[in-house]
Amino acid sequence: MHSHRGKKAKVLTAEQLTDTCSDEKRPRLVKCRVIEQFAPYANIRRLTLAAEEIAISCSPGQFVYVLCNAHSQSYDPLLRRPFSIHFADPQAGTIVILYEIRGRGTQILSTKQEGDQVDIIGPLGRGFQIPESHDGEFWLVGGGIGVAPLYFLLRSLQSKYGRECIRFLVGARTCDSVLCRHEFAAHCSQLFVSTDDGSEGYAGFVTALTEECLSREASLRNPIIYACGPMPMLKEVAAISRRWNLQCQVSLETKMACGLGACMGCAVKLRACEEPGASDDSNFKYALSCVEGPVFSADEIIWE
Secondary structure (H helix, E strand, O other): OOEEOOOOOOOOOHHHHOOOOOHHHOOEEEEEEEEEEEEEEOOEEEEEEEOHHHHOOOOOOOEEEEEOOOOOOOOOOOOOEEEEOOEEEOOOOEEEEEEEOOOHHHHHHOOOOOOOEEEEEEEEOEOOOOOOOOOOOEEEEEEHHHHHHHHHHHHHHHHHHOOOOEEEEEEEOOHHHOOOHHHHHOOOOEEEEEEOOOOOOEEOOHHHHHHHHHHHOOOOOOOEEEEEOOHHHHHHHHHHHHHOOOOEEEEOOOOOOOOOOOOOOOEEEEEOOOOOOOOOOOOEEEEEHHHHOEEEEHHHEOOO
16 A cells, blocks of 8 residues: 555645644745845846745745736736745845746746835745754755755854865856855855866766765765755765765755645655565655655655
8 A cells, every 4th residue: 555645635825734833933925025136147036035934934945935926916827936945044034035037937036126025935845954963074965056945054054063064066057057156165165066068177967076076085974965956966866875875865846836735746756664675666655845845865765
């Protein structure tokens, strides 16, 4: 019998979704004021919103669900868009979204200016797990726009453990598309860059760079790997982590329609148990990425 986590989810509002959450952690529907929006790179936007309730309660790896309409009376496009939280500043009461313009929704969002209002729900999902104590390193691996949630994680790890135990590996197609290099470099001990075309740093995928960095280490300091990027990249990072017997958490870039666990369109196939010899063909269950993710332990995912 195959189990299906989230099978009976009938969540239609943020409040219904989070009956078990404390008030300060409960997702909220918030009308946020745009503080600023600019283009740090071609086709990339950095959007800062005044969202105090979310800023004080969110954690790295969580996301917000944004209504990308042209004005308050419009429902075009109908579906909200999920965006990971790039950074949150509880003192300033702001959150930052780093996103790529890919379609109609993000194109409309990119036109928002200072003072405009944006309707969002958040914080949503389960984020990265940061250990209470860890005598070792943290390796953050990001590809393309997948680096977006890793900056918030980087700042949180630095605050708790200091920068000397953190390495950041970022991959991009070309040197012109390496995102946030200066921000990352300022908060980690080492920044490694890979480009598909070899125009900067390691020539090849960031996954190959990760394996090479592991191989060069005379003695590994028990690194925990955190990764976000395209699914093929995450699948390979998971395989590398398994070969090296390392803990690994991945943030999945799954498509979401509702973001609240109601439509079940973002189901992820997971191993149901750790029984020796159990086949993935029968030993599996499903989890909803929007509720039980988007961050999962890499070794619990059935990569297909």
